[in-house]
Amino acid sequence: MPGLSPEEWTILLLSLKVSLVAVAAMLPVAFAFAWLLARVRFPGKLLIDAFVHLPLVVPPVVTGWLLLILFGQNGPVGGWLERTIGLSFMFRWTGAALASAIMAMPLMVRAMRLSIEGIDLRLEGAARTLGAGRWRVFLTISLPLCLPGVMAGLVLGFARSIGEFGATITFVSDVPGETRTLPIAIYSALQLPGAEVAVTRLAIISILLSLAALVASEALARRASGGRTNHVL
């Protein structure tokens, strides 16, 4: 396969940008939800749990439509964001990132929640008797011990983002250079007659990208665990 065309580069880099921004922005939110669900007992927890999982079970088109209503130009959240900080989502890559982040949220929260629940509370107790306050216990014991789950959440979220199609095309449609990520580019190429080669090339890029992400995450996990085997997935 000869080198990528400028158009293909645009699609690839846009996909990477959208997914990385989506996962990075969702990371603190997902971790907060995961911690809340794993550690805190409060009334209405079931509702939060259901809300977090909604994008996993609702058809992506519906999620996209809801985003359109909430974050569109006239939507309650979208209108407010545009007026206050000038952030708009419509037909822009930021909208694609928002849709990707929302679709990745349930997978990220699930992976992180499981690993937070897996932390041995007795180790936190031991750290407290050794003189560590809450923040030191969190930073030196809890966080490192759930790091493999956080990484797994990032990888799953990134993989989900890279493949995101339905909510994105519903929310921000197909704008070349702004919202035309790999899956959307493949879909629109399929609409044209005689674009088999273009589709094949994009599909191969897509597969290679996902494989690279997997390999990178395994390498990261191995480094984070100090040489002990620790698989992300």
Next chain:
Amino acid sequence: MSFDIDIDHRVGDRRIILQARTGPGLVALFGTSGVGKTSILNMVAGLIAPGRGRIDVDGELLFDSEAGIDLPPARRRAGYIFQDGRLFPHMRVRANLLYGRHGEPPLPFAAVLDFLGIGHLLDRWPSTLSGGEAQRVAIGRALLSGPRFLLMDEPLSSLDPARREEILPVIERMKRDLAMPILYVSHDRAEVERLADHIISM
């Protein structure tokens, strides 16, 4: 006196009651398993709050339900040695030993390593240690945190007889050399009779 404890704690339909004022040295809490000996250590360490009562160690009030005093565990300066070691699995032995920071340790770092014979283990991960090695590192970690008193929860029970004979003299030396109040939980009569200055039967 070292430990002045008066607690009444309810867990489900079980009730743990203890009233004791002890002299200095090693105080053994002796009894069969399930009577709440570990719960008492956890209450002295501050990991559980007793339903009602008062805990004073060596003249410092740690808990008093009537006065509303409940010092957090990080400020009680306890050297807690757990039954299962509880070394931090993601830190090497050196980082485990240096984790605590209550105050000045009773012995310098090198002296503790020497005393416990763990100097050669510093760069190892806890998962690669034998039971006896892990328990000695756990003792070292508690001592190096600079505790005012020690809590030991059946430190020998997870070890085979040969390893016990390796740790027992260490505990005897700690008791002799450190002059620190020690609350020691065990269900083994011979062990208690060998180590304790004062026995509380539960």
